[in-house]
Amino acid sequence: QEVAGREAFEELIAEDSRVEPRDWMPADYRKSLTRQMSQHAHSEIIGMQPEANWITRAPSLKRKSILMAKVQDEAGHGLYLYSATETLGTSRDELTDQLIYGSAKYSSIFNYPARSWADMGAIGWLVDGAAIVNQVPLCRASYAPYGRAMVRICKEESFHQRQGWEILYELSHGSPAQKQMAQDAVDRFYAPALMMFGPPDADSPNSQQSMAWNIKRFSNDELRQRFVGMIVEQAEALGLTLPDPELRFDEESGQWIHQDLDWDEFMRVIKGGGPCNAQRMARRRDAHEDGAWVREAAAAYARDRADEMDE
Numbered sequence: 001q002e003v004a005g006r007e008a009f010e011e012l013i014a015e016d017s018r019v020e021p022r023d024w025m026p027a028d029y030r031k032s033l034t035r036q037m038s039q040h041a042h043s044e045i046i047g048m049q050p051e052a053n054w055i056t057r058a059p060s061l062k063r064k065s066i067l068m069a070k071v072q073d074e075a076g077h078g079l080y081l082y083s084a085t086e087t088l089g090t091s092r093d094e095l096t097d098q099l100i101y102g103s104a105k106y107s108s109i110f111n112y113p114a115r116s117w118a119d120m121g122a123i124g125w126l127v128d129g130a131a132i133v134n135q136v137p138l139c140r141a142s143y144a145p146y147g148r149a150m151v152r153i154c155k156e157e158s159f160h161q162r163q164g165w166e167i168l169y170e171l172s173h174g175s176p177a178q179k180q181m182a183q184d185a186v187d188r189f190y191a192p193a194l195m196m197f198g199p200p201d202a203d204s205p206n207s208q209q210s211m212a213w214n215i216k217r218f219s220n221d222e223l224r225q226r227f228v229g230m231i232v233e234q235a236e237a238l239g240l241t242l243p244d245p246e247l248r249f250d251e252e253s254g255q256w257i258h259q260d261l262d263w264d265e266f267m268r269v270i271k272g273g274g275p276c277n278a279q280r281m282a283r284r285r286d287a288h289e290d291g292a293w294v295r296e297a298a299a300a301y302a303r304d305r306a307d308e309m310d311e
C-alpha cells in the first residue's frame, strides 16, 4: 500500500497537482509542511503585537478602526493557518505549546519594536509587502489546504500593504517632522524586512527539498530580489529614500541589487536574541494563560450541548 501511495504522491507532484489531507504523503513532507505552516501561523499571531501596541495611540478614530480591523485580520490568518496545519495531524493545542513552552520559530521581523506611528506605515508597506511577495507563490503550494488558505490571506495582505503605503504617503507629504518620522521608520524596517525572506540560498537547508515538493516555488534570494525591485519605485512615489547606499540597477540582469545584509543579526534574532523576543513571548504566554477560562468554558459548553443531543 505504501508503494502505491508513494507512486501516486510522486505522480501528483510531477504533474503539479495538489495533495489533499487524506492522500498518502511521505513522513518528511508532512513534517516539513507542519514546520513551515505552523511557523507561519505563529508569525501571524505574534505579528499582532507590534501593531496592537498602537491601537490606543492611533491619531484619529478612522485610523484606529482601520488598525483594529487589520490586527483582527492577522488573528484570522493565524487561525486559518492553524486549522490548515491541523489537517496534517498535529492539534492546535500542541502547536501552540510548541510556541509558548518550546522553541518553535516565528518570523524574525516581529522581534523589532514599533516606536512611532510611522512604524504602522512601514510595517504595512514593507512587512506586509514582503509577506505578499513571499506568499503569492504559496497560493500554488502543492499541499491544497495551505494553498487555499493563502488565497484569502494574500487578498487581505494587499489591503494591508496599501493602508501602510497610505500612512507613509500622508506623513511624507506632511510637516518636515512628519516626513522625518516616516523616513526614520523606513530606515529601521528596510533591512529586517529583507531578512523576512530567510537566509541566503546557500545557507537555506530547507529550500531545495521544499522546491522539489512544489511547496516553495522560488528561492529565498529570488523573492528578496523581486521585492527590492518592487519597492524602489514605490519609495520614489512616496518621496522617501531606501537606506541602502549600495542599491543599484544592474543593466545586465535587469535587476536591482541590494546591499549585503547582516546575517549575524538575523541569526541572533531567530535564536531569541532580538530586541523584543522576550517581551513578545512573555505577552503571548500571559495572553494564553489568561484565556484558559475561556477555553474551559467553551469546552464545558460543547460537552453540555453534546450531552443534550444524546438525550
Ligand code: ACO
Pocket (backbone or CB within 6 Å): 035, 036, 039, 040, 041, 043, 044, 047, 105, 106, 107, 108, 109, 127, 128, 131, 134, 195, 196, 197, 198, 199, 203, 204, 205, 206, 207, 210, 216, 220, 270
Ligand atoms: N524568521 C525566522 N525564522 C526564519 C526566517 C525568518 N525570517 N527565515 C528563515 N527562518 C528559519 C526557517 O524557518 C528555518 O528554520 P527550521 O529549519 O528550524 O524550521 C531556518 O531559518 C532555515 O531557513 P530556510 O531553510 O530558508 O527555511 P524555509 O525553506 O522554511 O524558508 C521561509 C523560510 C521563506 C520563511 C518559508 O518558511 C516561508 O515561506 N514561510 C511562509 C511564510 C511565512 O512564514 N511568513 C511569516 C511572516 S509574514 C506575516 O506573518 C505577515
